[in-house]
Amino acid sequence: MATTVIERKWHTTAEVAEMLGFGLSKTKMLVLTGEIRSVKVGRNRRVLPVWVDEYIQSVAANAEGRAA
Numbered sequence: 001m002a003t004t005v006i007e008r009k010w011h012t013t014a015e016v017a018e019m020l021g022f023g024l025s026k027t028k029m030l031v032l033t034g035e036i037r038s039v040k041v042g043r044n045r046r047v048l049p050v051w052v053d054e055y056i057q058s059v060a061a062n063a064e065g066r067a068a
Helices: 013-020 024-032 049-067
Strands: 039-041 044-047
Touching: 013 024, 013 044, 013 049, 044 049
Parallel strands: none
Antiparallel strands: 039 044
8 A cells, every 4th residue: 555645835934944044033023024925824824835945035136136
C-alpha cells in the first residue's frame, strides 16, 4: 500500500520566522504591515510559500537598487 505524503500548502508565522531567520515579533510585524502577504484563517494567520519567496525577492531587489 502506497503512503501519501501531504505537502504543506501554507506556513504559520512562526514557521516563516524560522525559515527567514527572523524573530517571531519581527515576522509578525512584517505580516501586519503587509510586507509579507498572509491570509487569516479563523484566528490564525497563514502564509503561502510563494508569498515568502515574493518577500525575499522584494528585499533582494531593494538591496540591489541601493547598491547601484
